[in-house]
Amino acid sequence: MFEFLKPKRRRADAEVVAVKTISPHVRRITxxxxxxxxxxxxxxxxxxxxxxxxxxxxxxxxxxxxxxxDRQAGTLDMEFVLHEHGGVSGPGSAWASQARIGERLGIGGPRDARFALPPDASWVILAGDATALPAIQSICQVLPAGVKAEIYAEVPLPADQQAIESPAQLEISWLHEQAAPGSALCQALLSKPRPNGDGYIWAAGESGAVRTLRAHFLQSYAMPPRRISAMGYWKVGHAAHRGGG
Ligand SMILES: Cc1cc2nc3c(=O)[nH]c(=O)nc-3n(C[C@H](O)[C@H](O)[C@H](O)COP(=O)(O)OP(=O)(O)OC[C@H]3O[C@@H](n4cnc5c(N)ncnc54)[C@H](O)[C@@H]3O)c2cc1C
Incomplete structure (x- = not known):
């Protein structure tokens, strides 16, 4: 019998080697x-x-x-959202806002973002807020050229919009945060007609909004569950929604 092998996760002690503010609410840490x-x-x-x-x-x-x-340089970049919803920040956001070269962090993983594009998908919808933007950007880089991808990205301010590159044909809708996180995303997507043909949807962001979207796509779009990947990346009022365990 073959044993099912999970990808090995590792840990590393990492040093901050560069810090860059890339938009009002995002800091890149290398x-x-x-x-x-x-x-x-x-x-x-x-x-x-x-x-x-x-x-x-x-x-x-x-x-x-x-x-x-960047394997040549031996570095990796992460982009931290500097959030303060209802005046509440958190240790991740607070650390990133002050981070300096030479500080140390522990990292462990990697884990999967559950992006699983079926080979027959002729269209893709990627939806998320600022916390999902790094994933959306990296997903877009590997989309096949023939696919039509619609991106719905909710960011705090127009100045938080970023370039998204892809071999695929992208149609990007930038949405700007309203009082309730995720509500701009929901408004845009709940009224959007289903594209023709077989597709695939990936969504991440505030947990309640992602749940609403997933239910909508299952019911109104009649999408089979395997054609939807949806993950709550954080939850209003909850610290360490997924990271802490
Ligand atoms: C798979 C995965 C990948 C992720 N990738 C990224 C990434 O690349 N960049 C990134 O910035 N985040 C990412 N996140 C989200 C990030 O882990 C959470 O936002 C986390 O809660 C931030 O920790 P914190 O210490 O700043 O706040 P916490 O201590 O966890 O929370 C404190 C308070 O802040 C609120 N809060 C948390 N996050 C936000 C937010 N974004 N906006 C408004 N209020 C918030 C919480 O509801 C809580 O009330 C990812 C999450 C997952 C599960």
Whole structure:
């Protein structure tokens, strides 16, 4: 009998080697160091939207997506949303807003973003908020050229919009956050007619909004569950929605 082999996860002690503010609500942190160079060889690191558990110096653990890997330099980039919904921040966001070169973090993983494009999909919808943007960007880089992809991205401000590159044909709708996180996404998608033919939907962001969208696609679009990947990346009023465990 063959044993089912899960991709091996590893841990590394990482050093902040660069910090860049890329928009009003997003800071890019580049991690490097000897252990990171070896960590980059772990299976699954190149999967689109692959994510890591990040252990901050104060002991808190949160989930963040690998935005970019540079094996020559031995570094990886992550993009942290600086959030303060209803005046509430969190240790991940607070750390990123102050991070300096030379600080150290623990990283562990990778884990999968559940992007599983069926080969017969002629269209794709990718939907998410600013926390899902790094995953959406990395998914777009691996979409096949023949696919038509509609992107629905909710960001706090127009200045938080970013370039999204892809070999596929992209149609991007930038939405701007309203009082309730995810409500702009829901408004845009709940009124959108189903494209013709067989497709695939990937959605991530605030948990309640993602649940609403998934239910809508299952019912109104009559999509089979295997053609939808939906994941709550954070939840209003809950700390460490997925990262802490
Ligand atoms: C697979 C996966 C990949 C992820 N990738 C990324 C990524 O690449 N970049 C990124 O920034 N985040 C990403 N996230 C989301 C991130 O893990 C959460 O937003 C996390 O809660 C942030 O931790 P925190 O310490 O800042 O806040 P927490 O301590 O977890 O939460 C404190 C408070 O802030 C609220 N809150 C948390 N996040 C947000 C937010 N984005 N906007 C408004 N309020 C919020 C919570 O509801 C809570 O009330 C990802 C999550 C998952 C599961």
């Amino acid at each position: 991690l490097g160091g000897q252990e990171v160079a070896a960590f980059l060889e772990t299976d699954g690191m190149d999967a689109p939207g692959a994510w890591l558990k990040v252990s901050f110096p104060n002991g808190h653990v949160r989930a963040y997506t690998i935005r970019r890997i």
